[in-house]
Amino acid sequence: MEPITVQHTFSPIFDKNSRLLILGTVPSVKSRENDFYYGHPQNRFWKLIAILCGEKTPVTKEEKTEMLLRHGIALYDVVERCTIVGSSDSSIKDVVPVDLTPILEQTGNIPIFANGATAEKLYRKYLFPKTGISAVKLPSTSPANAAWSLSRLEEAWREAMEPYLG
Template identity: 35%
Template sequence: MAISNKVYAMPPVVDANSRLLFLGSMPGTASLAASRYYGHARNHFWPILYRLHGAGVPDASYEDRLRFALAHGCALWDTIASCERKGSLDADIREAVPTDIPGLLRAYPGIEVIVCNGGKSYETLDRHHGMHPEVLRRAVLKVPSSSPIPTRQHKGLEEKAAAWLAALSPFVKPRGDAQGG
């Protein structure tokens, strides 16, 4: 009897004030085990998100991090609803079933920007929903994965944060700059 390595996405973190939808591919094993988005202690997502909003060091509490994201118009979800995968690497994803991104966008029409966290997220969104009207009417950005694993172009937090800031600066106002000044 084969052992199944089937994993399932978590529900979205979103509310009526969400303007930016951050999409991962499928949470890693540490995140799934903790039922927390970007739950691996070394993942760069939370430090980058806080920097984008001029807020410094992320809150220690996961619940406070979620409140911070929502307070700044940021929603979190994934492009893959379920898949077969051993470990946490996107390269090991098999039998991917996409999430209903168009349905989420219909339910939350205030979302203006879709931010794909890494290549697998972008590829999955594009393959399954790239031509859907709900996706087409929004800006879609691909940013380097917040995974702590270095890539050829982005070695660590500083390079990834700079790339995210460059891509997202037209859509994000740091705290204290809400009036445009």
């Protein structure tokens, strides 16, 4: 598979009531096809967030967006544009980071959580110098992170995020 240049094409999810921000790396092939975050059916993100929020797993983009906003969760990615092979975070090169200014201007300096090690590493390299807010690295919800069961993910994410969930 050849590397391709991808451009982030969907907007961040946030409003003035957002109390925490979750950042992924860059939309996967399936997410780009679906034009929405965490579009791969095996990615556990939506199931996990629903558990943490005490809700049923949302299905539509609208249900997902409404659940996040209802619970004060902002969602975006670190990478605006990059070169990538398929959906492989380890292949990411030529990074152009997103601009978090519109989110942070509206929400203030809210806690930032990185969905996986690559998201945290890229955030630290490209965005931390601009924001001054350290990101908490959480285990990835990706199906590639099969070593982490849903219950282990829930435990780790809940411990980190519980003070901010509404």
